[in-house]
Amino acid sequence: MIVLDGEPAFVLHSRHYGETSLIVDLFTRSHGRLAAYARGARKRSKKSASNPLAPFIPLIVSTQGRGALKSLTMIDAVATPFKLSGRCLYCGLYLNELLMRVLPEQESQETIFQSYMQLIGRLANIDDRELPAHELYLRRFEWQLIQAAGVSFSLEQEADTQRPLVPGQRYAYRHGLGLVAAEIDAENAVGGDAILNFLSAPELTEAARTDLKRFMRQVLAPLLGRKPLASRALFSQ
Known part of the structure; x- marks a missing residue:
């Protein structure tokens, strides 16, 4: 059973538990994704101007307990919260949802934790005006998650011919x-230039960015299942 002791973490999501408490989904540096019980957290958040269990706050957390669901005993913000707004906020919520849906529970993901931060x-x-130029970093993070989920194939040669x-x-x-x-003219195909430049180029053309976004959606689809991502709906508003 995993017990956290001063563990770096971010909150990915939280949901009500009883009248005053929360179940908090954490992304931790050493143990990956796991859930914990925050007793009375909803009552405390009403009395405080700040909420340490909001997303995008670098935390140090500790837990205790014998059962599978441990209780949070310490929640300390160790740095200024990352303040996301507009479509950048939607991207952050998308990343959190990806981590929730793709990563297995309680498996160390230190490299992904660092990349996420x-x-x-x-x-x-x-x-928002600068976001298109940074989409490449979103695609690279998606690729890291895909590999962490056990899906791996070459981005340098054809799978069937090895050319x-x-x-x-x-x-x-x-x-x-x-x-x-x-x-x-094949539907949903991706250009070779986009794939070859994906991991090394500092920037990509608009056409290459569109290709890579479509490509990553195809690769992620089996990992995400049929339930739509709630965060994707935000981009259509």
């Missing part, structure tokens, strides 16, 4: 296999 910090320091990807070719994603050559 850096990406939230990046989103907090830009506005190297080339910039002028279009590729289709095949679940359980990877990237295969596709017709130039």
